[in-house]
Amino acid sequence: MMTSLLQSLPTGVQGELLTSKSSSQSISYADSQFEDIQNSRSLNATLRVIKDGKMALASSSKPNDEQTLLENALAIVKFGTEVKHEFPGPASYDELEIVDEAVTQVELPTMVDIAEDLVATLINYDSRIQVMAGVTREEQTVSLANTAGFSGGYRKTEWSYYLGGQLVQGDDMLWLGEWVTGANLRDNYSDVKADVIHRFERAKTIVPFNAGVYPVIFTPAQIGYLLEPFLASLNGKAIMRDISPWKGKRGAKLLDERINIIDDGTLPFCASSVPFDREGTPTRRNALIEKGVIKQEILDLQSGKALGLPSTGNGTLTGPQPHHVILSPGTESVAATRKSIDRGLIVFDSMGAWAGNPYGGNVSGTISLGLLIENGEVVGRVKDCMFSINSFKHFKDHLIALSKETKEDGSSTFPYVTLDEVVISTQ
C-alpha cells in the first residue's frame, strides 16, 4: 500500500504516508468489583502531501481507503500550511529496546489475577475504600515512508496498570492512585501497593492549615506542571510564533544552576521512546537546560527551518513536542529535606495546574492531596488549599532542593522538588 500510494501521487507533489496498527486488551475493576474486559483493534493511515510549498493532511481508519486518502489530501492542499522544508530523505536510526515479547504473551487470566491481587490488597487494608484497578497490554506497529526516500518502521509493546481508590466519609472524598506504564512487563506491584497504602494512611487525619507563604515539597507527579512554562517557552513553534519569552535566549542563565533538563526519545523500554519522530527524524537525547543555562530548543522540521536549525527529532503532527523529559536529581534525600522544614506542605496531587497561560510562568493548582509538615514530620492532610508559584521566578530564586530519589512515568523522570515562598490560599 505504502509504495503504491506514494507512487500514485501526481508529478510535483511530495508525499509521506504513515500507517499504524494496534491491538490491545484491558481488564478493569471499579468500585472494588470486576468491571469489564475490552479488546481493541485499530488501524489508521495518514497521508501528508506538499504541493507548491503548501502542506495538508488526510487520514482514515477505514481499511483499504487509499483513494479517499489521496483525494482528500489533494483537495485541500491548495489551502495548506506554507512550508519551506521538505520531507527528509533516507536516514539510519538505532534499533531501540521498545519490544518485550513477555508483554504479548500475558494471558487474560493472568491479567485478571494481577488486578484481583491489587484490588484485594487495598480492600484488606481498608474495606471502605472503593478500589479501582486495571491492567492493559498493547502492541503497535508503525511504518513511515515518503517520496524523498525515507522508509522506516518499528514495533512496540506497552504494558500498563493502575491501582487507586476513593474513600468517602461524609462530604470528605479522598481519591488517590498510582499508574505504571512502560514498553516492558513491569511487575513492581508490591512497591505500588505499598505506596498507595502509605499515602492513604498518611492522609487519614485532616489537620487545619492557614493561608500564607510556605516551603513546599512537590512530588515527582507534580513536576511536569511546574516545568511546563519552560517546555512551552523552548518549543520551536512558540519561538517561531514570537510568543515565547525565551526567544533568542539560548546561552542565557535564567534558572538556578542546579537545574538540568533533558529530553530523551531513546530510553530503553520507556513508553515514549521511538526510533524516529513523526517526520522521520531519528530521535536522540537533547540537553535543553544545563546548569540553569538554555542550551537547546525543541524543534521539528518546520520550526527548525524557520530558526535556521536542524530538527531535534521532536516532530509530531501538531508541532514539536518532547518525548521523555528528565529533570536531573540532586544529592539530598527527600526525607532529609522534609526534616529541615519547620512548617510546610508536601503536594502529592493537584487539579487544574495544567490550565492557564504557560508563557507567563504562573502555575497554580488546587491541592487535592497535600500533607502538612510540622517540625520535619508529616502530621496530617490539608484540605481546600491552592498553591501558586511563578516557575520562572521560583526555579531561579526559590529552589531549596532537588531530591536524589527520582520517579519515572511514561513520559518523564523527575525528582522531588522543594521550593520556598510558595503562596498557599485557603479559607
Added chain:
Amino acid sequence: MRQLLLKTLKLASDLVDYCEIRFEASQVLSIRFQGKGLDRINKNVLYGGNVRALSQGGWGFASFNDIADLESSLLAACEQAKFAGYKKQEESKLAPVPIVDEEVQPVYTLDPRAVSIDEKVRILTHYNDLILGYNPAIAAVNIVYIEKVTDLYFANSEGTYIKQEKLDIGADFGATARRDEVTTQQFVGRGSSIGFDCILGIDDDIKQACQLAVDSLDAQQVQAGVYTTICDPAMAGLFVHEAFGHLSEGDDIHRNPELAKTMTLGRRLGRDILTIYDTGEYAAGRGHLVYDDEGVATERTYLIKEGVLVGRLHSRESAAIMGEKPTGSARAITYEYPPICRMRSTCIAPGTSTLDEMIKDVQLGVYAVGGLGGETNGEMFTFVASHGYMIRDGKLAELVKDVKLMGNVFTTLANIDMVGNGPMPDDSAGGCGKNGQSPLPTGAVSPHIRIQNVIIGGAK
C-alpha cells in the same frame, strides 16, 4: 446496515443477556491558524464500530475498523462478557427503555457541507487578519475550527435500531499579546450541532478579546485570597459542569454506597434560588443529543431543584442498580470506547438578579470572566477564568489576570447567594474528559451567579 446489524445480533441471543452494536462513519475537517497564516488543514475519516455484551453483570467490549470483523468482534465481546460475568456472578441489570426504530436527521440552520472549503478558509482568514491587525501588541493568533459529520448506527439485542446523522462544530478564536517577557491570551469560543452559521458575524466579540489581551499586558496577577466572586455565564457554566455535573454522573455513584449516601436524593445542597439541570435539547449547542449511545432518548434531567438534590445522570445500568430512571446520558467519544455517564448541556436556571444588583453590595470581590477549563475530584474543583476584574466598594475596578478559583463543591453550592436573570450559552472547541474519553462535546447555559467565600490562587 440495519439488516446486517440486527442479523448479526441474533448470534448473541443464546450467548449473553444483552448485546449491542454501534458503528460510526465520520468525516472530520479541521483547520487551524497560528501566526500569520493557515497552520494546519486536515481531512480525516473515522470509520469503525464496536460490540458490547453483558452477561451475569459482566461487560465485554470489542472494537474494530473493518465491517468484515463485525461477527468475530461480536463473538469476542460475548466471550469476554461471559468471562467477566463468571467473575462477577451477578444478575445483569439494565433499566427498561422503549424499543426504538428510527432514523434521525438534524434540521440544519446552515449545513457546513453546503459551504465550500474555499469559503470556510476565506472566513477564517478574515478572522485571522482581524486579530493580527488589531494592535501591534498582538503577537500571535490561534484559531481552531473543527467540523465533524457522523453517521451513527446503533442496534441492540432488544430490537432497537437507530441511525443518527450528527453534526458537531467547535471553534476557538484566540489572540496572544506580548510585550517583552509578558504574554497574555484571550479567546472567543463558538459551537453548534446544527449549523456553520455559529461562527459568522463575530467580529465584535473577537475585537473585544483582542483588546482584553492587550489590556491584560498591564494587568496585575490577582492577589491570592478569599473573595465574594461573581462568575459570568461562561464561568458559571464551567462551574456547574466541573463542580456539580461530574458529581451527578450515576456510574460514579451506583456501586459506591458511601458516595450514594452523600448524594442522597432530597438532600439540600443550595438555596431556593438554585436550580440545575442537564439536557440534550439545545440544538444550537454542542451538547445536543436526540438518542444517547445506548439508544435511549435524552431528556431534561433536573439535578437540583430549588436547592434540593433531585436527580442524576444515568446509563441504563446505573439507573437499574440505583432503582432510578435512565436519562439518556450514556455517551462515548468514538466507536473505540464504551458509553459512560456524561453530561450534555448543563444549565443553571435563570434567577431574578441583575449584574448591577450582584455587584453593588460587594466591598472587595472578583468578577471572573470567560472559562478556560477546569477539573474536579468529586469533592473539590478548580476552574480558570480568562481574566477578571476586582470589585471594590460596589463597583467594577481594575482588570486582573491569572484568575483561578477553587472550592469544595458542597460549601460552594450552599454559598451561591444570587442567580442572574440572563442565561447565556457557552460553547468552544474544547470538550469534557472522563476515564480517558476526551474531548466529548458538551455545552452550558447559565446566567451570572454570585458565590460567597471563594478561594482564589495568585500572588502573595
